[in-house]
Amino acid sequence: MNEGNDHFTSVPGGDYGLPRKASGGISGDYDNDGWIDLFMPIAWTDFGTQTNALLRGLGDRTFGVVTDCVIATDTVGGRGTNAAAWGDWDGDGDVDLVVCNMEDGAFFYRNDGHGQFTRLTTILDQMGTIIHAYWGDYDNDGLLDLAVTYWDGTYHTGLLGTRTGTRTTGSSST
Numbered sequence: 001m002n003e004g005n006d007h008f009t010s011v012p013g014g015d016y017g018l019p020r021k022a023s024g025g026i027s028g029d030y031d032n033d034g035w036i037d038l039f040m041p042i043a044w045t046d047f048g049t050q051t052n053a054l055l056r057g058l059g060d061r062t063f064g065v066v067t068d069c070v071i072a073t074d075t076v077g078g079r080g081t082n083a084a085a086w087g088d089w090d091g092d093g094d095v096d097l098v099v100c101n102m103e104d105g106a107f108f109y110r111n112d113g114h115g116q117f118t119r120l121t122t123i124l125d126q127m128g129t130i131i132h133a134y135w136g137d138y139d140n141d142g143l144l145d146l147a148v149t150y151w152d153g154t155y156h157t158g159l160l161g162t163r164t165g166t167r168t169t170g171s172s173s174t
Contacts, residue, residue, distance in 0.1 A: 087135030128152030
């Protein structure tokens with residue numbers, strides 16, 4: 001933990017009862033309570049299908065496992081989830097989530113603002129396997145855009161305009 005004086009202190013992790021291999025988590029405050037929350041993507045799934053994990057920051061240096069939202073119940077199979085990105089896609093003040101799965105496509109979750117999410121069908125579903133996703137305001141219009149790399153037989157880069165579904169495909173290679 002950052003002590004604020006150029007020093008970090010080790011904090012015990014804890015056992016959250018999550019029998020999975022995490023491939024690298026991302027942090028964000030999905031419930032806007034001022035505490036960091038964690039999305040933990042599952043790596044290779046040796047056990048058929050599993051779920052990714054969403055951990056809610058409790059404000060006391062611990063996390064609670066979220067079990068009652070679609071992020072925690074959607075299953076991922078095969079090679080698991082390789083990347084995810086938080087971003088306020090719809091501009092409503094809470095972060096939404098893009099989850100990039102190796103074999104199950106991309107899952108796009110809109111934050112409904114009360115600790116719940118809705119999985120949306122988006123243009124990402126037509127792009128093959130999304131490898132990585134990055135949020136940023138690429139055209140300086142004040143709205144987040146989503147840049148992705150994806151595979152549909154060859155590697156591509158793509159840029160999706162926020163809220164419009166506009167798709168621009170960039171370079172590819174084999």
